[in-house]
Amino acid sequence: MTARWQTAWITGASTGIGCELALRLARQGVRVAASARSEEKLAELAAAHPNIFPAPLDVTVREDVAATHARIIAEFGAIDLAVMNAGVWDPMGAEDYDAARAARTMEVNYGGIANALEPLIPAMLIRGKGQIALVSSVAGYRGLPKAIAYAPSKAAVISLAEVLKLDLERHGIVVSLINPGFVDTPMTRVNDFPMPFMVSSEAAVDRILRGLERGQFEIAFPWRLVGALKLLRILPYSFYFSVVRRLPRT
Numbered sequence: 001m002t003a004r005w006q007t008a009w010i011t012g013a014s015t016g017i018g019c020e021l022a023l024r025l026a027r028q029g030v031r032v033a034a035s036a037r038s039e040e041k042l043a044e045l046a047a048a049h050p051n052i053f054p055a056p057l058d059v060t061v062r063e064d065v066a067a068t069h070a071r072i073i074a075e076f077g078a079i080d081l082a083v084m085n086a087g088v089w090d091p092m093g094a095e096d097y098d099a100a101r102a103a104r105t106m107e108v109n110y111g112g113i114a115n116a117l118e119p120l121i122p123a124m125l126i127r128g129k130g131q132i133a134l135v136s137s138v139a140g141y142r143g144l145p146k147a148i149a150y151a152p153s154k155a156a157v158i159s160l161a162e163v164l165k166l167d168l169e170r171h172g173i174v175v176s177l178i179n180p181g182f183v184d185t186p187m188t189r190v191n192d193f194p195m196p197f198m199v200s201s202e203a204a205v206d207r208i209l210r211g212l213e214r215g216q217f218e219i220a221f222p223w224r225l226v227g228a229l230k231l232l233r234i235l236p237y238s239f240y241f242s243v244v245r246r247l248p249r250t
């Protein structure tokens with residue numbers, strides 16, 4: 001068991017990064033509540049390790065999230081680590097803007113976290129401890145082409161994590177912000193554009209676990225992509241737009 005956590009709640013655990021993270025924590029002796037919509041995939045995951053407890057939900061349904069949180073507390077006693085990872089990627093440019101699709105992305109990527117925070121924060125405040133990790137993306141650093149739904153949702157998550165850290169650290173609650181670059185998961189398998197420095201979900205989870213164990217605020221990887229994007233982030237808009245315009249477009 002890791003010294004840091006006995007129990008964890010992971011959303012978006014049916015595939016990709018969340019699934020790999022659930023397995024890794026379970027193998028380390030952590031009892032993991034695994035959430036997503038696909039009950040079948042969660043049952044398969046739970047069958048893969050006895051420390052995994054399926055906790056199906058749709059993160060966009062507030063009452064569902066609150067009820068699932070209560071069920072996990074009843075089972076585990078308390079949640080030491082919550083990784084809010086559920087997310088969707090809907091590639092869309094301004095030319096084919098669809099407000100309903102953009103709102104849906106915001107509802108899952110940002111609203112899903114907001115729904116989970118409502119029961120999580122008071123439970124952690126009472127204990128005066130706990131760790132909350134929000135999964136955003138390097139795509140939230142600045143506007144990017146074809147990301148009119150996704151990038152604003154991830155920028156909102158970055159801002160949310162910054163506020164949470166400032167408000168919760170003085171109560172003994174650790175807040176982390178996970179900003180991956182490209183990771184090979186079902187989410188990126190739909191992409192037909194170049195994805196530089198793509199890493200496997202195993203490598204992503206290595207990096208995530210290392211950062212979470214250290215209580216690091218921002219866990220961003222791979223460093224070559226992050227370094228370039230962080231530099232672009234501080235450039236004046238005129239430079240930023242002229243560099244990004246030259247990137248290959250689909």
Ligand SMILES: NC(=O)c1ccc[n+]([C@@H]2O[C@H](COP(=O)([O-])OP(=O)(O)OC[C@H]3O[C@@H](n4cnc5c(N)ncnc54)[C@H](OP(=O)(O)O)[C@@H]3O)[C@@H](O)[C@H]2O)c1
Nearest residue numbers: 012014016017036037038058059086087137182183185187
């Ligand atoms: N892969 C990348 O390159 C990359 C890069 C940066 C950031 N990220 C972020 O990393 C996180 C995990 O992504 P991934 O790459 O592992 O993608 P993934 O394999 O597509 O996983 C997404 C997970 O979110 C769950 N999910 C989606 N909508 C949901 C909802 N309404 N309620 C509950 N669960 C929901 C999915 O399960 P169900 O469909 O079963 O509900 C699935 O478990 C996401 O937040 C993503 O934005 C990924």
